[in-house]
Amino acid sequence: MRYLPKSDSERQEMLAVCGLQSLEELYRQLPPDVLLDRPLAIEPGKSEYEIVEYFRARGAENANGYPSFLGGGVYYHYRPVVVDTVAARGEFLTSYTPYQPEIAQGTLTTIFEFQTMICQLTGMDAANASMYDGSSAVPEAAMMAVRITGRNKTLVAQNVHPEYRQVLRTYAMHQGMPIEEFAFDQAAGAADLEDLERRLDADTAAVIIQTPNFFGVIENVKAAAELAHKQGALLIVVFTEAVSLGLLEPPRDADIVAGELQSFAIPPSYGGPFAGILATREKYLRQLPGRLVGETKDSEGRRAFCLTLSTREQHIRREKATSNICTNQALIALMATVFLSLYGKRGLRELAEQNLAKAHYLAKDMKRRFSGPFFNEFVVQCNGRTPEAVNEALLQRKIIGGLPLGRWYPSLADCMLLCATEMSRREHMNTVREVLQNVPEAAHVR
Amino acid sequence: MIRKVSRHITQNEPLLFESSSPGKKGYQLPDLDVPAVDPAEALGAENVRGEIEDFPEVSEVEVVRHFTRLSTWNYGIDLGLFPLGSCTMKYNPRVNEAVARTEGLLWAHPYQPEALSQGAMEIIARLEAALAEITGMDAVTLQPAAGAHGEMTGIMLIRAYHESKGNPRKKILIPDSAHGTNPATATMVGYTVQNIKSNDRGMVDVESLASIVDEDVAGLMVTNPNTVGVFEGDIVRIAGILHEKGAQVYMDGANMNALVGITRPGDFGIDVMHLNLHKTFSTPHGGGGPGAGPVAVKSHLEPFLPIPRLRSENDQWRWDYDRPQTIGRVRAFYGNFGVLVRALAYIMAHGGEGLRNATLDALLNANYIRKLLEPYYQIAYQAPSMHECVFSDDRQAKRGVRTGDIAKRLIDYGFHPYTVSFPLIVRGAMMIEPTETESKAELDLFVDALISIAKEVEENPELVLKAPHSTRISRVDEVTAARKPILRWKPAPKASQAAD
Numbered sequence: 001m002r003y004l005p006k007s008d009s010e011r012q013e014m015l016a017v018c019g020l021q022s023l024e025e026l027y028r029q030l031p032p033d034v035l036l037d038r039p040l041a042i043e044p045g046k047s048e049y050e051i052v053e054y055f056r057a058r059g060a061e062n063a064n065g066y067p068s069f070l071g072g073g074v075y076y077h078y079r080p081v082v083v084d085t086v087a088a089r090g091e092f093l094t095s096y097t098p099y100q101p102e103i104a105q106g107t108l109t110t111i112f113e114f115q116t117m118i119c120q121l122t123g124m125d126a127a128n129a130s131m132y133d134g135s136s137a138v139p140e141a142a143m144m145a146v147r148i149t150g151r152n153k154t155l156v157a158q159n160v161h162p163e164y165r166q167v168l169r170t171y172a173m174h175q176g177m178p179i180e181e182f183a184f185d186q187a188a189g190a191a192d193l194e195d196l197e198r199r200l201d202a203d204t205a206a207v208i209i210q211t212p213n214f215f216g217v218i219e220n221v222k223a224a225a226e227l228a229h230k231q232g233a234l235l236i237v238v239f240t241e242a243v244s245l246g247l248l249e250p251p252r253d254a255d256i257v258a259g260e261l262q263s264f265a266i267p268p269s270y271g272g273p274f275a276g277i278l279a280t281r282e283k284y285l286r287q288l289p290g291r292l293v294g295e296t297k298d299s300e301g302r303r304a305f306c307l308t309l310s311t312r313e314q315h316i317r318r319e320k321a322t323s324n325i326c327t328n329q330a331l332i333a334l335m336a337t338v339f340l341s342l343y344g345k346r347g348l349r350e351l352a353e354q355n356l357a358k359a360h361y362l363a364k365d366m367k368r369r370f371s372g373p374f375f376n377e378f379v380v381q382c383n384g385r386t387p388e389a390v391n392e393a394l395l396q397r398k399i400i401g402g403l404p405l406g407r408w409y410p411s412l413a414d415c416m417l418l419c420a421t422e423m424s425r426r427e428h429m430n431t432v433r434e435v436l437q438n439v440p441e442a443a444h445v446r
Numbered sequence: 447m448i449r450k451v452s453r454h455i456t457q458n459e460p461l462l463f464e465s466s467s468p469g470k471k472g473y474q475l476p477d478l479d480v481p482a483v484d485p486a487e488a489l490g491a492e493n494v495r496g497e498i499e500d501f502p503e504v505s506e507v508e509v510v511r512h513f514t515r516l517s518t519w520n521y522g523i524d525l526g527l528f529p530l531g532s533c534t535m536k537y538n539p540r541v542n543e544a545v546a547r548t549e550g551l552l553w554a555h556p557y558q559p560e561a562l563s564q565g566a567m568e569i570i571a572r573l574e575a576a577l578a579e580i581t582g583m584d585a586v587t588l589q590p591a592a593g594a595h596g597e598m599t600g601i602m603l604i605r606a607y608h609e610s611k612g613n614p615r616k617k618i619l620i621p622d623s624a625h626g627t628n629p630a631t632a633t634m635v636g637y638t639v640q641n642i643k644s645n646d647r648g649m650v651d652v653e654s655l656a657s658i659v660d661e662d663v664a665g666l667m668v669t670n671p672n673t674v675g676v677f678e679g680d681i682v683r684i685a686g687i688l689h690e691k692g693a694q695v696y697m698d699g700a701n702m703n704a705l706v707g708i709t710r711p712g713d714f715g716i717d718v719m720h721l722n723l724h725k726t727f728s729t730p731h732g733g734g735g736p737g738a739g740p741v742a743v744k745s746h747l748e749p750f751l752p753i754p755r756l757r758s759e760n761d762q763w764r765w766d767y768d769r770p771q772t773i774g775r776v777r778a779f780y781g782n783f784g785v786l787v788r789a790l791a792y793i794m795a796h797g798g799e800g801l802r803n804a805t806l807d808a809l810l811n812a813n814y815i816r817k818l819l820e821p822y823y824q825i826a827y828q829a830p831s832m833h834e835c836v837f838s839d840d841r842q843a844k845r846g847v848r849t850g851d852i853a854k855r856l857i858d859y860g861f862h863p864y865t866v867s868f869p870l871i872v873r874g875a876m877m878i879e880p881t882e883t884e885s886k887a888e889l890d891l892f893v894d895a896l897i898s899i900a901k902e903v904e905e906n907p908e909l910v911l912k913a914p915h916s917t918r919i920s921r922v923d924e925v926t927a928a929r930k931p932i933l934r935w936k937p938a939p940k941a942s943q944a945a946d
Contacts (some may be wrong), residue, residue: 005885040798059550061565090524091517106520107733132591135778163778170774174636271556271779273736296927314630324630331732342472361480
């Protein structure tokens with residue numbers, strides 16, 4: 001086998017050193033009744049060529065080369081070539097968690113740069129080395145708020161990503177953390193701050209809003225923060241479209257920011273792996289879960305980096321840890337760091353402005369469901385047709401349309417979420433606009 | 447004598463922020479093919495940010511050099527053995543990287559129509575089936591993002607099962623040799639943790655276990671082989687004791703690489719377990735993730751698995767969200783798909799027999815190292831080793847040298863250290879796990895290095911205590927790092943710059 005670097009004679013030599021006759025003797029201590037008495041029912045090993053062909057064939061069964069207007073937490077952005085050049089370096093790809101700082105300064109330095117950039121983008125003081133993804137960062141933020149405030153309840157806006165809210169409920173289920181949802185404004189599409197105010201009470205640990213929210217609408221972070229803080233609760237601000245940070249006022253009034261970095265050159269890859277972030281204010285630093293890299297000096301006074309504040313973590317604190325989280329998403333966070341290095345201060349702004357322009361071109365003359373300001377996503381009504389019918393008509397033109405919202409919002413069953421990015425071309429957007437204005441009858445059947 | 451490495455030049459490199467200069471750029475966007483939009487007009491001036499303060503501005507060539515230089519400061523499996531017991535890494539096959547970047551897979555959107563996602567869904571189904579066969583379990587969810595995430599999912603399944611019977615129960619039993627994630631997980635799922643002591647062979651003490659299992663116990667979390675690399679020989683009896691009281695047995699599958707093709711958890715009484723695809727199934731760890739932590743269950747836990755579940759309907763794969771007893775979602779979308787692709791490619795490359803052969807080589811490598819090092823280091827337990835061996839620094843401690851010092855000295859010999867001071871039940875633990883993808887030559891170099899260090903401990907302990915001597919930085923001040931945390935770069939204050 002090509003991954004096993006031993007000849008049979010070497011195996012025999014090694015067995016002899018161990019005082020054994022055969023490889024089977026290596027597990028002689030196992031009780032005979034637990035041994036598997038047949039080969040595993042898995043096809044014999046394949047050549048590299050066959051493996052490549054298998055996955056090429058599976059890839060061909062998926063959509064290929066369709067322009068797509070899907071967003072909703074996963075966005076199509078161009079991935080600069082250099083991102084994979086760097087991520088493919090064996091020293092990054094095949095290294096483990098940087099437990100030994102003397103031979104892991106590469107990873108540690110990139111994480112320190114990552115933490116810095118996340119602070120710069122979000123307006124927070126401290127960020128960890130990344131989370132599994134945006135969806136799992138949200139409950140970790142809520143758990144943090146519960147620890148900080150000593151309160152239990154979390155209020156989450158209904159226009160936070162529906163799957164993120166589901167993950168929040170799963171995590172919270174057995175931790176004595178009631179989750180309550182508050183409404184969105186039916187006209188503007190933003191969080192309903194009056195409803196929030198009514199539900200805020202002395203047991204509220206956290207208020208969670210997302211901006212741009214799941215409908216693409218930009219939230220009033222400052223107003224939400226004022227309401228939360230008046231009741232002694234923390235404000236958690238979520239984002240799924242990281243490119244918006246290049247243009248939108250950062251959520252400086254938040255206490256915790258939890259988000260998803262997929263937009264920063266992380267491939268959609270059918271939903272993962274991605275990288276989440278968790279950032280907070282200085283005073284809450286010791287309640288942050290996950291890995292943190294800090295600057296220090298070596299014994300000769302040279303600048304060095306190492307994992308730090310690990311007394312928060314499970315391998316030290318065990319059942320009293322801030323979270324059970326162990327890994328971060330170092331390689332994915334590295335991709336985001338390379339992306340941000342390439343685009344830099346001006347590029348990220350320019351990229352965000354292109355997204356804004358494309359989405360506003362696409363939305364022109366469309367029947368938008370919500371009136372609030374939007375970045376690169378918006379909800380549109382389908383002119384009396386179902387969103388599924390519109391998508392069928394677009395598919396006939398080899399275009400993947402928007403995300404139908406009825407699955408999560410029965411009252412929006414006639415609506416879809418459309419997204420345009422710098423990769424959306426004018427001609428395809430024109431087709432979407434035409435089809436949405438005038439869906440042919442034939443497309444109704446489904 | 448140090449044989450594996452020689453010194454060579456290492457490049458210095460500032461932080462990106464320090465090489466930044468206004469106007470440099472590493473990108474060019476296409477010309478906009480639609481009218482530009484004024485952000486303040488479209489969004490309201492209050493919603494538009496000013497410049498991102500101190501954000502880097504560098505060119506493409508500087509980006510490539512920056513990260514390439516930094517990469518050379520790392521050690522990785524591509525450079526040699528990475529014997530980090532319990533967490534170890536095997537060779538990461540490059541074809542896995544290539545196939546994960548297949549066009550139709552890399553750019554698949556999780557919300558694209560199911561009819562146009564059949565290839566991705568087929569990969570998920572095939573991996574689920576392969577993992578069920580390997581573990582001897584009935585159903586698998588691929589949604590959890592990492593091992594600890596899988597643990598949480600698994601313990602939630604146990605809780606949901608007990609709740610369906612009317613009583614969630616109170617406690618989870620955890621051996622004192624367990625990974626720290628186990629107790630942290632049980633707490634997150636609302637259970638109290640009761641630690642159980644290991645016996646003098648490093649195994650679960652069956653008699654004392656039997657005396658504490660009652661109807662308050664929801665389950666046992668057991669790692670098998672355990673963290674001292676020993677197979678829990680009484681596992682069938684242990685499972686029986688739990689099952690008799692209606693409790694469940696969870697297996698931490700971190701060490702599944704010792705069992706593949708030899709024995710199956712589903713055949714020795716396990717109800718639910720997780721797998722670490724970045725360990726047993728060779729997906730790259732990338733400096734600390736991404737991983738993937740699939741959870742495999744027996745059929746009685748299947749109704750509680752996270753949504754959505756794959757379902758076949760008229761020869762088409764569908765996502766099924768209508769699962770009334772589900773614990774819900776543990777992650778958005780369907781899991782770390784890109785990691786799943788790599789794991790399946792690994793399984794395909796080996797095939798059933800190949801996977802078993804890989805296990806045998808992993809056992810052989812661990813036992814070979816143990817045999818050759820036993821004259822020099824104190825083995826923690828006499829019980830036979832599976833895939834890893836754990837020594838104690840007892841003999842070296844007499845000279846004032848501890849496991850952490852020996853680990854640092856190994857770096858000078860060109861190796862990544864073993865796992866230091868874990869498991870906690872072994873004083874001064876040195877936990878060594880080589881995996882199957884190491885040649886005899888590499889193992890011999892490693893053994894020679896540790897033997898040489900043992901001699902240094904006797905002859906010149908200072909040499910070991912001050913190690914490493916050959917790295918670009920020496921031992922770092924971790925105490926100050928924690929006491930006065932500096933977690934982000936900030937520009938030097940203007941005044942002091944002038945003073946410099």
